[in-house]
Amino acid sequence: MVRKEIKILNKYGLHTRPATALVTLVSKFKSDVFLEYNGVKVNAKSILGLLVLAVEPGANLIVEANGVDEQEAVDNLDRLAQQKFNLE
Amino acid sequence: MKTIKGIKISSGVVSGPIFNFERGKLTVPKHFIREADFDSELERFNTAIRKSKDELTQVRDLVHNHLDEDHAKIIEAQLLAVQDEEMITAVRELMVREKKNVTWAYFEVMDDYEKLLLKTFSQFFKERTADLKDIKKRVIYHLSHEKDIIQPEIIKPSIIVAEKMSPSDLMHIDHKLTLGIITRYGGVDSHAGILARAFRVPYISNINRIQEIVSYSEIILDADNETILLDITDDIKASYESRIQDFRRHRDNIISDKVANSTKDGVPYHIYLNAGFVDEVKAMDPALIQGIGLFRTEFLCIERNSIPDENVQFQAYKAVLEKMNDLPVVFRVYDFGRDKLLAMLDLEILQEDHVFDEWGGIGFLLDNPEILKAQLRAILRASAYGNTRIMLPLVMFVEEVVRTKEILETIKSELKREGLAFAENIELGAMIETSSVLEELDELAKYVDFFSIGTNDLALYLLGSGRMTDLTKNYYHPKMFRAIDKIIKAGNKAGIPVDVCGEMASDPYALIGLTAIGIRFISVSSSALAAISDEVSKIDVQQCGKLVNSILNADSAFTIYSHLKKFYHEQLE
Structure with a gap:
């Protein structure tokens, strides 16, 4: 299992478009990927789960991945978050 | 007694109780199921998810190619949400645990997500419930299709009061129980307006005091006089009774006599019908009418919030042709302006969007x-079952017709190879409704079998006004009559018929002007059919021909209006 803290830099937080980019990315990996925010843990492949987390701008999230490509999944997600999900 | 004034969208007068229509409020069939039904319920759910997924993929591509990237991404999010594994698992578990039917379970799970979003602190996330509503509506539509009909639960005949009414809202409410419609937003030429007229439902819009109306138990909606009467006494009700009865008879009786086929002085005249729904055509008696001059195929999409596949289209077109018994049916291929694309998709997220540049039609x-x-294949296959014509909307360049004809030829050879029947000689027409094509009429006439004038869009192009505003006054504009005169002359020169299928032909005064300058072929909606047929049978072409010069040389819409009105009241009443 790999865990890492990532920061959401997007102006409106993890709203529809960054969440879409996030789900699209992690769905490419075989590992189970979870996000934890304010004590709530959701499946990172579930867009509905991510949206109801309502992650605010500047928030820190814990990414947790379990599976054959766990390290790759976490690294890629971290990079995408740093690039503001290729938006803005 | 209190009265409120509005704008007439569809004529008629009714009295009745109020139904407060709230968008997105769905009635879900709730019942418990047996364990033996789990598999079939899940199968139903999977199918609904798959269909929604296919539709949203198509919608996303359309929006991506024709609207903008931002909206395409929002639809991409809907596409992910509709097949969200967590959501699907939750639905399955709820169904198994509480033995609720799958529609009910789905509705509850989605409702929970919606509630969680509303609890968040950011307005930004709260607003995303619009996405969830869109998704929910789409999936539930597929879950309910042909099984349980889901619509706002109108129990008794009522006047529907709403902020706004989209075409698909109107499609999914029970017309038999819809006495009338009152909305805050909506224009004469809005698509909901066209539908209301097709269903003969009186409709008044531009009402700001919606909330006030909702508090009354019974009201009178007098669309003919653009008035809503609140606080009605028995005396007032009694004074309206005969008009209300007359309207009810008119509404139930689409047309009782054969449509007129000549004017008072025996000049042959064609009056065809505009239609958009298979059910609307099925309600017609083919023995009384002459043909369908405009079948608006995009209404098939509005019913489904997506573009149906070839087979669904084929069945619909075939049903229309069979019902019409060899009477001509003009299928206009999809006319998706951006506004119509939005109307078709009927997505909450795309509702209050900016005005788009013009595009659409062929x-x-x-x-x-x-x-x-896919559409041309469906029409060609259906052509084996009746008298089929094809019409191209919003033609801007001759080139577009040439390319369409090439596609038609390719499809014909495909169908031959596949051994599928079709009619070999299908007439092809062009709608004349843009200013650019007015310059190419002679060239265009070489490639088509008829011209059909779309007066609504033509008015937009020539006079430039918004689709949501009242267009009726444009019908008397000298520019309109001069353009139509030009089209008639080009048609005569090429020896092809010219008809008017736009709303202008349903305007009693404008019809005189059209006839005066040479129109002998119109197509009107069913709500106007009886009145227009009556009017045509009373027109003396010889007499009305005398108006030509004063119409074509008029300096203002008001001058033309005055001439036509005077003629109408002197000659026809």
């Missing part, structure tokens, strides 16, 4: 050949 279809080909 140009749009040629940019999306897969949509055009």
